[in-house]
Amino acid sequence: MYELFYKYLIVNQKIGLPGVGNFYIQTIPSKIDIVHRTVSAPAQAVHFSPDTPLNDRSFFDYLSREMRLNGIEAVTQFNEFSQSIHENAMQSGVVLPGIGTLKLGEDGAFIFHPEIKSNPLLPNIHLDNSVAANANIVSVYDSGETKIITQEAIAPEEEKIVIRESDDYWWVYAIILALMGLGALLYYYI
Numbered sequence: 001m002y003e004l005f006y007k008y009l010i011v012n013q014k015i016g017l018p019g020v021g022n023f024y025i026q027t028i029p030s031k032i033d034i035v036h037r038t039v040s041a042p043a044q045a046v047h048f049s050p051d052t053p054l055n056d057r058s059f060f061d062y063l064s065r066e067m068r069l070n071g072i073e074a075v076t077q078f079n080e081f082s083q084s085i086h087e088n089a090m091q092s093g094v095v096l097p098g099i100g101t102l103k104l105g106e107d108g109a110f111i112f113h114p115e116i117k118s119n120p121l122l123p124n125i126h127l128d129n130s131v132a133a134n135a136n137i138v139s140v141y142d143s144g145e146t147k148i149i150t151q152e153a154i155a156p157e158e159e160k161i162v163i164r165e166s167d168d169y170w171w172v173y174a175i176i177l178a179l180m181g182l183g184a185l186l187y188y189y190i
Helices: 002-012 055-066 073-090 170-189
Strands: 013-017 021-028 031-033 036-041 045-050 094-096 100-103 110-114
Touching: 002 013, 002 021, 002 055, 013 094, 045 100, 045 110, 055 073, 073 094, 073 100
Parallel strands: none
Antiparallel strands: 013 021, 021 045, 031 036, 094 100, 100 110
């Protein structure tokens, strides 16, 4: 049953356990660590809220399809699964692989500690050898206006890109096309 619970959470980004609460997957945006000169990729993390569970009909339809049971039997088995998680969490805590650890706090509410994974496909990027890493870091705290701070970078000549306006000769192409059209008309009618 846990495999189906986990699969539904990953695909639909949210799921609820009756008597326990709701699990959500939220995206953590990428961030730049200026002190350590690294850029981290966006990641996803599981969050928990002890609110009233949000189980909808689509979840129970999914369970009955995957387990090849009718809807009532699937709901019954899911409620038993939820009850076992609730009891284990109240006694000594329960580890939900890939999600985190759930246990009862001192105030009687559930405490959730998410499992933190590092993504080997998206490692942190270190900026040690780049021009940006060697730039002076300036913090601007002002009246709320956005300011752009630039610094002259000394780059070799082959890395500099020079953009200049060139003369615009569109009219030459227009005259050539007009003459070709006129020539085609004269050839056809003469």
